[in-house]
Amino acid sequence: MKIIVCLKQVPHQDVRLDILSDGSWIQEENIKFEINSYDTYALEEALRIKDAGDAEVVVVSVGPDRVTQALRTALGMGADRAIHVKDAETDGSDVLGLAKILAAVVKSESPDFVFMGLMSDDGNFAAIPPMVAQLADLAHTTAAVKMERSNGTVTVDREIEGGAHEVVELRSPCLVAIQTGINQVRYASLKGIMAAKKKPFDVKSVADLGLSGQVGEAASQVKIHKVAPPPKGDRAEILKGSTQEIVERLVGKIKELGLL
Amino acid sequence: MGSILIVAEIQNGGIREASYEVATFANRLAEATGRSVKSLIAGRDIGALAEEFAKRGGGEVFAADHELLENYSSDAFHIALEAAVEAAEAEIVLFSNTPSGWDMAPRLAAALDAGFISDCFSIDVEDGVIVYHRRIFNGKLDARLTITGERAVITVQPGATAAFDGTTDGSVRKLDLKLSADDLRTRFVEIKAAESKGVDLSKADIIVSGGRGVGTPEKFPEVIQPLAEALGGAMGASRPVVDAGWLPHAYQVGSSGQVVQPKLYIACGISGAIQHLVGMKTSNFIIAINKDPDAPIFEVADLGVVADLFEVVPALTSAVQKAKS
Numbered sequence: 001m002k003i004i005v006c007l008k009q010v011p012h013q014d015v016r017l018d019i020l021s022d023g024s025w026i027q028e029e030n031i032k033f034e035i036n037s038y039d040t041y042a043l044e045e046a047l048r049i050k051d052a053g054d055a056e057v058v059v060v061s062v063g064p065d066r067v068t069q070a071l072r073t074a075l076g077m078g079a080d081r082a083i084h085v086k087d088a089e090t091d092g093s094d095v096l097g098l099a100k101i102l103a104a105v106v107k108s109e110s111p112d113f114v115f116m117g118l119m120s121d122d123g124n125f126a127a128i129p130p131m132v133a134q135l136a137d138l139a140h141t142t143a144a145v146k147m148e149r150s151n152g153t154v155t156v157d158r159e160i161e162g163g164a165h166e167v168v169e170l171r172s173p174c175l176v177a178i179q180t181g182i183n184q185v186r187y188a189s190l191k192g193i194m195a196a197k198k199k200p201f202d203v204k205s206v207a208d209l210g211l212s213g214q215v216g217e218a219a220s221q222v223k224i225h226k227v228a229p230p231p232k233g234d235r236a237e238i239l240k241g242s243t244q245e246i247v248e249r250l251v252g253k254i255k256e257l258g259l260l
Numbered sequence: 261m262g263s264i265l266i267v268a269e270i271q272n273g274g275i276r277e278a279s280y281e282v283a284t285f286a287n288r289l290a291e292a293t294g295r296s297v298k299s300l301i302a303g304r305d306i307g308a309l310a311e312e313f314a315k316r317g318g319g320e321v322f323a324a325d326h327e328l329l330e331n332y333s334s335d336a337f338h339i340a341l342e343a344a345v346e347a348a349e350a351e352i353v354l355f356s357n358t359p360s361g362w363d364m365a366p367r368l369a370a371a372l373d374a375g376f377i378s379d380c381f382s383i384d385v386e387d388g389v390i391v392y393h394r395r396i397f398n399g400k401l402d403a404r405l406t407i408t409g410e411r412a413v414i415t416v417q418p419g420a421t422a423a424f425d426g427t428t429d430g431s432v433r434k435l436d437l438k439l440s441a442d443d444l445r446t447r448f449v450e451i452k453a454a455e456s457k458g459v460d461l462s463k464a465d466i467i468v469s470g471g472r473g474v475g476t477p478e479k480f481p482e483v484i485q486p487l488a489e490a491l492g493g494a495m496g497a498s499r500p501v502v503d504a505g506w507l508p509h510a511y512q513v514g515s516s517g518q519v520v521q522p523k524l525y526i527a528c529g530i531s532g533a534i535q536h537l538v539g540m541k542t543s544n545f546i547i548a549i550n551k552d553p554d555a556p557i558f559e560v561a562d563l564g565v566v567a568d569l570f571e572v573v574p575a576l577t578s579a580v581q582k583a584k585s
């Protein structure tokens with residue numbers, strides 16, 4: 001069995017986000033990156049299937065040099081092989097452009113399953129999994145919080161509102177977009193990190209995938225007009241002063257609400 | 261000029277409130293751009309619902325009535341969507357960003373080679389250009405986007421606008437689909453109701469919730485729980501805390517956990533991702549304690565404290581205990 005896991009490397013959740021002067025995106029030079037949280041759960045789900053039997057786990061990512069680190073981490077956690085689509089021609093792709101790149105890799109690998117995170121922590125689009133499924137002609141579902149495989153099918157609990165689950169059955173091959181919390185994600189062991197250095201690591205260009213001229217900024221239909229901090233209009237009154245003064249104000253307020 | 265197609269949803273035998281919100285966006289956009297409003301309703305025995313929606317914002321409604329559309333499944337609904345887009349000559353397709361909406365909209369965008377933007381909270385026409393507003397980085401930043409292609413597929417945030425309350429001259433057209441279970445790779449099995457595990461936050465007057473900023477699981481009984489107890493309230497948590505296994509799902513406040521409306525909600529170390537805010541923003545009074553002055557939680561809070569929660573929360577707990585004694 002072959003499982004492809006698509007990973008995105010995103011700015012670390014705790015970094016300060018500075019907006020570029022032209023408002024086009026955030027400043028990404030010299031900030032800390034990490035694997036998108038949702039994607040770590042997708043990788044863990046694939047590794048658990050590998051641990052339980054016979055599966056090859058292939059991790060795929062699109063992006064500049066720094067993405068090598070994310071793929072190496074995934075190999076250190078137990079993935080078998082990495083594919084890095086590294087090409088300046090991918091810069092400025094919208095979600096559909098990225099989906100075209102990932103779908104081309106998926107088609108060339110003919111996997112049994114494709115797992116990826118439900119959304120990314122930066123763009124929050126939640127677009128790429130269903131798009132890749134469409135372009136690679138796979139069945140799909142999203143927000144998976146439980147998965148059970150049987151012969152030729154997989155039964156998925158997808159999270160809907162208020163903690164309820166919708167159970168859906170998919171014929172494989174298929175693509176499943178994973179929700180956070182489906183499992184507890186492992187860390188890469190030192191031994192795993194050492195072993196990762198010897199694992200196959202392919203670098204591909206846009207031309208290798210037959211997508212020249214179809215992705216990147218020029219082909220992108222979605223344009224970021226402006227990124228800005230949210231309006232500060234009706235934000236909370238921020239209490240100033242020493243901890244003691246702040247606590248006194250809070251207690252006063254709780255009393256005023258009739259709750260103390 | 262082509263149309264704006266609303267993809268309406270059925271929930272518990274009626275049209276979802278969120279679909280009427282999409283109708284508000286659609287009718288506003290139609291007026292500003294000179295397009296017509298059309299809709300798709302897919303389901304089983306939906307004639308009456310289609311008639312109702314046609315008169316309440318849906319315009320010309322395409323009714324896809326089929327036993328295989330009784331419940332949502334991606335393959336069957338995708339076939340209905342493609343047929344409706346063609347029949348309606350749709351240029352802009354609007355969904356609500358619900359669990360079915362976010363599941364089917366991107367797939368349709370890929371099939372149409374259309375520009376796609378999700379979870380918009382407002383859509384404006386500025387100098388003849390449609391500008392879509394949404395949040396990025398889990399609510400920390402705002403983005404304004406435009407689409408240059410001929411077709412757009414958009415999802416809008418539930419609750420971002422009021423439900424359409426006017427009347428429209430609608431009509432219903434049957435959308436004939438050839439669906440066969442053998443051709444569908446996805447099949448709806450069942451809905452499982454949320455499991456309740458004894459933590460009912462909906463009855464608490466005061467909820468003290470902790471987020472990722474609490475740092476480690478043991479800090480919940482050490483720091484968060486004592487404040488909740490001192491106030492006679494209940495303890496809650498944000499999604500990352502539950503995902504990490506620090507507390508069971510029963511404590512989760514948010515769109516995928518419990519939606520609460522206490523008299524007082526105290527958020528400690530919670531940045532305020534949209535899915536959390538949806539679950540608590542209608543609380544009567546909100547106090548937020550967070551180190552990051554830009555955290556989105558301060559947008560819904562009434563009072564904010566920008567500080568280390570490990571200094572403020574224990575001090576507040578002692579002060580509350582003292583005030584009570």
